[in-house]
Amino acid sequence: MVDFKYDADVLIVGGGPSGSICAYYLAKAGKKVILIDSENFPRDKICGDFVSPIGLNELKKIGIWELDEYEKTNLIFGATVYLDGEPLITNKLPHITGLPNYGRVIPRVILDNWIVEAAKEKGVQIITPCKLNHYSVNDNYVKIECIQDGIEKHFIVKILIGADGSKSKVAKILNGKNLAPENKIVAVRAYFENLDCNFQQAELFFSSSCFPGYYWFFPTSATTANVGIGMMLEHFPKEDRNLKTLLLEKIENDSSFKAKIGNGKIVDKIVGFPLSIYNPRSSIVKDRVMLIGDAAGLVNSINGEGMQYAMQSGRWAAESVIKCLLSDNFNKKALKIYETIVRKEIGLDMSIANIVMQFIRNRNLNPLWLKLLEIMIAQAKTDERYADIAGGILAGMIPTSIALKFYFIRKSLLRGVIMSFRGTFGIFKFFKNATILIFRLLSQIFKQRVEYGNWIKNIFKAIFATLRLYYNCQNLKHN
Ligand SMILES: Cc1cc2nc3c(=O)[nH]c(=O)nc-3n(C[C@H](O)[C@H](O)[C@H](O)COP(=O)(O)OP(=O)(O)OC[C@H]3O[C@@H](n4cnc5c(N)ncnc54)[C@H](O)[C@@H]3O)c2cc1C
The missing domain is CATH 3.50.50.60 (FAD/NAD(P)-binding domain)
Known part of the structure; x- marks a missing residue:
């Protein structure tokens, strides 16, 4: 040789x-x-700076926890989720054996x-x-x-x-x-100073303007935060405004977001970078x-x-x-x-x-996707186990596949049915809304045939790729 x-x-x-x-x-x-x-x-790297409990454990393994400066970094114990400006739920990160019950920014x-x-x-x-x-x-x-x-x-x-x-x-x-492009997310962030924030809590803002994606507010201290928005690159109908504009508009027009920023000032400028999925x-x-x-x-x-x-x-x-x-x-x-x-x-x-992401790329159906989110939040409010699973998935502490378990699907469906039929004339309202949505969908399919064709093709591609991977993983387990 x-x-x-x-x-x-x-x-x-x-x-x-x-x-x-x-x-x-x-x-x-x-x-x-x-x-x-x-x-x-x-060197700086454009990021939201949130390190999940699993990430913190990796840092522990290489001795970073022993640094004095590490101890001073900001702890995050929970998050509030907002939908169209309304705070819907505040929850702590779940306790999972072997993981810290906090993240850090x-x-x-x-x-x-x-x-x-x-x-x-x-x-x-x-x-x-x-x-x-x-x-x-x-x-x-x-x-x-x-x-x-x-x-x-x-x-x-x-x-x-x-x-x-x-x-x-x-x-x-x-x-x-x-x-x-369907495997890319784009995101922008800015640091803010001169804030007065609940510094041990992350805030996640969902709304039609940024879906599929969300705005975040991650405090780095009691007076500073990393604020940003991330969204799938490939979606339809196209959002005309860029992410920077969307972020500035959110700060200006959403009262909850505006209250978070208060007299805060942007440090430097809003900057963006892609993520690959x-x-x-x-x-x-x-x-x-x-x-x-x-x-x-x-x-x-x-x-x-x-x-x-x-x-x-x-x-x-x-x-x-x-x-x-x-x-x-x-x-x-x-x-x-x-x-x-x-x-x-x-x-x-x-x-x-990714299968979930391929579905929600269709922004025509945003009212439906956000309703599903609302249903999950409503269930989480009354059901601690469900809340831990949903919160754990959102924080990257629990595998997304847990959401496919019978318990999670049953609870979500039941809550959906209850919410759909609740109140006087609830059943009529539900059918009226469902009929409007179906008619709107049919007229959109007619007008946006190419987009709908690609949407369905990508969903099937994602499902087949996942099934193939699942099959391979099963084989690997047996070998
Ligand atoms: C706006 C935004 C917000 C995010 N928020 C979060 C968050 O809150 N939490 C989270 O966990 N993740 C977040 N992410 C994702 C996270 O930033 C990345 O997953 C993470 O940085 C990946 O680390 P990495 O080491 O693979 O790559 P990077 O951190 O991107 O490091 C790549 C390195 O390669 C170097 N490099 C690139 N090209 C070359 C070249 N040709 N030659 C030599 N060097 C090169 C770069 O200078 C860089 O230092 C966010 C991403 C974005 C864009």
């Missing part, structure tokens, strides 16, 4: 949570790791730097600013071409890990194309190359959270690569151990969430 002069065992592109955690674990196991990022750290400029520093301490060679331009896979190595300070540079390594976020170049080369049909491994975090589309499309999956996938990738380094085998088949873990642990769940 030819003895190559490798620069490192592994090169990771991207020093966000996925890349730096992956680098941390590999270096901890004694592997030689290079991590490159196009930006110098500390940690500005990314601070959080990402902590993880990069932890990786550096373990011996990772961090090279910034260094931008990946291209890579090529050969029988015995991967050649990575980068630009550092305007100078071309290349590295020869055994394996390349793409952790370069939702606009991933590594993913584009691996899959041979850009991500489809999971596509079970896309590959996340190829010979000598793997994708993790946003580059692999590991975002929960229900709530837009990606940090916990970024950190988990970073750890799983490191564990898998350590095994491959032992056997000196880096072909696609060997790297599938990582893909299998992702599919079993989070992929199936994300696929189910």
Whole structure:
């Protein structure tokens, strides 16, 4: 066998949570790791900054909880959900064995730097600013071409890990194309200061103007908050106003939101970035190359959270690569151990969430989707177990698949029936509204044939992809 002069065992592109955690674990196991990022750290990353309890547990594993500054970051114990300006429910995060019953809002400029520093301490060679331009896979190595300070540079390594976020170049080369628009969410955020807020509570605002999506208000302290809006990119009919305008309008016109902001002022400006959501049909491994975090589309499309999956996938990738380094085998088949873990642990769940997202892309039916949300909130108000499941799914603590359990569906349907038929003439009102909705739908189908055709096609595609994944996961369990 030819003895190559490798620069490192592994090169990771991207020093966000996925890349730096992956680098941390590999270096901890004694592997030689290079991590490159196009930006110098500390650097900001456009985000809502909410780290879920599962994400916090990943931070604990790498010792971040021991930092003094970590203790000072803002704790979130629960959330209030608003519908068209009305606060409908305030609930605490559920108690789940092994998880903290709180999340934290940690500005990314601070959080990402902590993880990069932890990786550096373990011996990772961090090279910034260094931008990946291209890579090529050969029988015995991967050649990575980068630009550092305007100078071309290349590295020869055994394996390349793409952790370069939702606009991933590594993913584009691996899959041979850009991500489809129906697999993208777009979101904007701004920091506010001079607030007077209930700082241990998150606020989520749903309304027809931003559905499928929501506005958030995540306090970073008693006087500062991260405020934003996220929405699926592909929806119909198209929303003419951009997200920045929608956010400013919400602050101006929604009395509950306005009250939250009070005399608050925007720090800097409103900025946006895309999120990539999971596509079970896309590959996340190829010979000598793997994708993790946003580059692999590991975002929960229900709530837009990606940090916990970024950190988990970073750890799983490191564990898998350590095994491959032992056997000196880096072909696609060997790297599938990582893909299998992702599919079993989070992929199936994300696929189910995608089916929901494909349905609610149809904004003509927003009154129906928001009514369903109202029904679920009404049930949660009277039923603690149901509230824990719904809240847990929204916070990314409980798999979305739990919503398919008989208990959850039965309770939702029953509540729906009660609400539909309640009150004097309730039954007549219900049938009147249902008839209006059906007629409106039929006339829309006629006018928007192409959109409806695509909508139905994408729903079926999402269902088939999920069933295939489910079947594969069942087979994996038996093997
Ligand atoms: C507006 C918004 C709000 C969000 N809110 C939340 C939230 O509240 N909670 C949550 O959990 N998630 C949230 N997310 C999602 C979350 O930000 C991502 O899931 C998370 O950052 C993914 O981490 P990552 O390490 O995979 O990628 P990133 O954090 O995106 O890191 C990628 C890194 O790669 C580098 N890079 C990119 N291209 C190259 C290149 N060619 N060469 C070298 N380096 C490169 C970048 O500089 C960057 O440092 C939000 C996202 C957005 C856009």
